Every structure is written in C-alpha cells, then in structure tokens.
Amino acid sequence: MKPTALITGASNGIGLELARIHAAKGDNLILVARSTDKLMALKAELEQKHGISVHVIAKDLSVPDASKAVYDETTAMNVKVDYLINNAGFGDYGMFVDNKWDKEAQMIQLNMTALTQMTKLYLQDMVKRGSGRIMNVASTGAFQPAPSMAVYCATKAYVLSFSEAVNNEVSDKGVSITALCPGATTTGFEAAADMGNSNLFKGSMVASAKSVAEYGYKAMMSGEAVAVHGWMNYIMVNSSRFVPRNLVVKIARKVIGSK
Template sequence: MHSAALITGASSGLGAEFAAQLAARGHDLILVARSEDKLTALAERLIAEHGIRAHVLVQDLAEPDAARLIHGRLAARSLTVGLLVNNAGFGTCGRFEEISADRDHDQLMVNVVALVDLTHRLMPGMLERGSGAIVNVASTAAFQPAPYFAVYGAAKAFVLNFGLALRQEYRNRGIRVLTLCPGPVDTPFFDAIGTRKAAVNGSMTTPEPVVRAALRALDRDRGYVTPGLGNALAAHLLPRRPRTLVAAVAERVTRKVLSPPDVAPRTEEYAA
C-alpha cells in the first residue's frame, strides 16, 4: 500500500511549506487543519504542479479525540502514513494570570496532546512496515524557561525531549524521528499570538529555508535541527545552569511582550 506524508497545521506557514517541498519530492500528502477552503486550494495546486495525490482532512486538534477521528478517517480511506509531520501549534504570551485558561488549555491540546496521540496512533503501522519518519516541530523556546511564554515554552520543551527520547527508542527499528527547533518564522503564528514582539530576538526568517533545513536533517537522520547560525548559537552556547539564573536572564529578554500588542489577536487558525 502506497504511503503518504501527513502534515498537521497544513493550511499556512510551515505546514503549507512542508506540503510544497514534500510534494516536490514526489510525496503524496494528507493535509490536516481546520480551514477546509485553504487545504483544498493547497491540495489542488500541488496536485496540478507535481502530479501527486493529496487528501484533505478537516479537524480541530484541540478536540480531545482529534487523533482518534483522524486515524479512523485514514482507515476508512485506506490511507497509510509513512511520514508524520506534527507541525500544528500556536502560542500565548503575557502575564500568566492575564491569559485565558481556556486558550492555554487548547494550546496544550494542540501542541502536546494531539502530537503525542497522533504519534501513538501511527507508530504501530510504521513499525509493522519496518520504516517511517516523524518530524515534530518545537522551537528555540524549548531550550530554556520562557517567562511570559510560560506554557508555550514548556510545551515546546516537552516536544523536544519527547522527540529525542523516541529517536533513541526507534532509531534501530527503522523509524527516524527529527525535532525541528526554529527561531521566529514569518507565519500566521504571530497573528494568532497577538503581537510580532513575540519574535523576541527582533528578526524572522521565512518558512522555505526552515523546511529545507528540516528535510535535509531528516535525510541525514539527525535528532534535532535549529536552522540559522544565530539560533543554533543561542541554543547551544547559552549556559543551562543554574536554571533560576537562566530564567532570570530570559525574563529580561521576553518582558517586552508586555507592551500593548501591535497586532489584534486572531483565533481562527493554528500556526506552527
């Protein structure tokens, strides 16, 4: 049975770019997000450009049974997933007590729970076939505590450690696991979070080089990748002990998000 690449959060940003670059490599696609119109338009374009097959699955990943529903629809269509790209995600920022508890709950459902649940659902098939790959999208926020991004940073730290652990478990069983840790990328993420000041280092890249670096790292079976020299240096040279000092230093960098937002928050899309 021919396998495809399943990409969550595929309607825009990094997800749409993963779809485009994988289609250019000849992968069939399963595109998952909440925006049916955007997914359909993307699928039709990539089919026309690359002659691949593309399937659209509309699903809100904040729902508790999202992974079960997706898995059931895959089975109903006899679709096999050889590459899972857990890309969907969004963030919140500001003082913790001022952030909606419901919004943070949904953030964890999308960024952590759906990611783990989908991996649980799809890993057995990969093991049965003796091959497969998983790309989990984390962030440079995964490498240290992130005051004013407390839930987002903690969720991405989970994604990084989860991915690295799985890689060790499955690297000799035919499954590659890569964790992508980009710095700020110019995507709808910043519209959803409500301010472009959330790019705390003041600079952003575009999705194309980030996805290109991720697929190159996957080809080389790397455990994780932090695209961009500045991002890589910050991730690897910043001391990690004592943790309280690292958190204090991080707070001085991230506190600027407390100024009035320069973009109206948007909630209809999840961005990577």
C-alpha cells in the first residue's frame, strides 16, 4: 500500500511544493487549506500526473477543534497517515501595540494550537504503530525575539521548542518530528503578513519555496530534529547564541525593519 502524507497549507507556497514532492514519490495525499478551488486544481494535476489518490479537506484551521475534525475525517476514511506536515501558518508585521487582535488571535490558534492538536492526534496513532514522520514548519524567526513580528516569532519559537521536546520523547518509538526552519522565502507569506515595507524580502538571499520544500522533505525523511534552510540562515541563528540577548533583539529589529 502507498504511504499517505497529510499536508496543511497545501494550497500555496512551501506546502504546495511539499505536496508535489510527495506525489512524485508516489505517496497518496490529504491536502488541507481553506482555498477549495486551489486544492481541487492541485488534486487534478497530481492524480493525473502521478497516478496517486488525493483527498481534499477544505478547512479553516484557525477555528478551534478544526484539527480534530480533520483527524475524525481521515479516521472515518480508514486512512493511515504516515507523514504529517503541519505547514499552514501566517505572520503579521508591525508594532504589537498597533496590530489587530483578531488577526493575532487567529495566528496563535493556527500556528500553535492547531499544530499542537494535529500533532497529538496523529502522533498517538504513529506511536501505536511504531512508525511515522512529522514535519512542523517553524522559522528562523523562532531563534530570537523579533520586534515588528513579535507575536509571529513567538509562535514559531513555540513550534521549535515543542517539536524538539516531543521529538526527544518519542525518539525510541519509531517516530520523528522535524522542525523545519526556513528564512525568507518567496510565497504568499509576505503579502499575508503585510510586509511590503520590510527589508526581509528585499535581498538576494530570499529562497524559493521549491528549494525549502526539497530541503525539508530530506530532513524529515532522515529524522533530523531541527532543519535550518540555507547556510547563511544556519550561521545567523547559531551566532545569536554568542551575542548578548539585548543586542540580538536590536539586530533583529534592524534586519526586519518597521512599518
């Protein structure tokens, strides 16, 4: 039987490229996001090209218990999820004091709560079976506090810390959890976070979604705990450990800029 990969946020960007990679490997797919049209188009493309089976679940994961609804749907279908990729997420740019609470509350729910609930539900099945791989998409922003993206980077610090800890807990159970940490990547992220004024997406260092997805796939398949995409990002996140914390925050503010 073909393995099945469940990918959240598969309608665009990194998640869409991860769906293409899994499809090319011959994996069946469960694709989750809000944009039904985009998911249906991707289903048609991948089924036709690779002879796999793709199931679409159109769901807003920022609604409480949406992850449970996804889990119940796949359980009712009797599908065994071999790879869980918690990729859906978004950011918000600007000073915390000015930004809108509704967007921040949705972000916290999606980036942290939905990801955590999804991990718990599928991890329990994986541990019972003694096999499975999970990828949680964090960010290089997980490694330091970031003025102008205070809430977003805090959610990603949570994803990184949570993923590393639980990966350790299940390390002898045949299951791995990889925290993928991309830097700035060309996707719908910049627009969704309203980052038009930021320096972050201006340099030549901005990665393609395809290269991040390929890197993340390999890291997940080899069971790496933390995978930072790009050597400059790797140096940056590690060097922050040797610099006083208040200076790290100041540098982060300069790099990210402000509205």
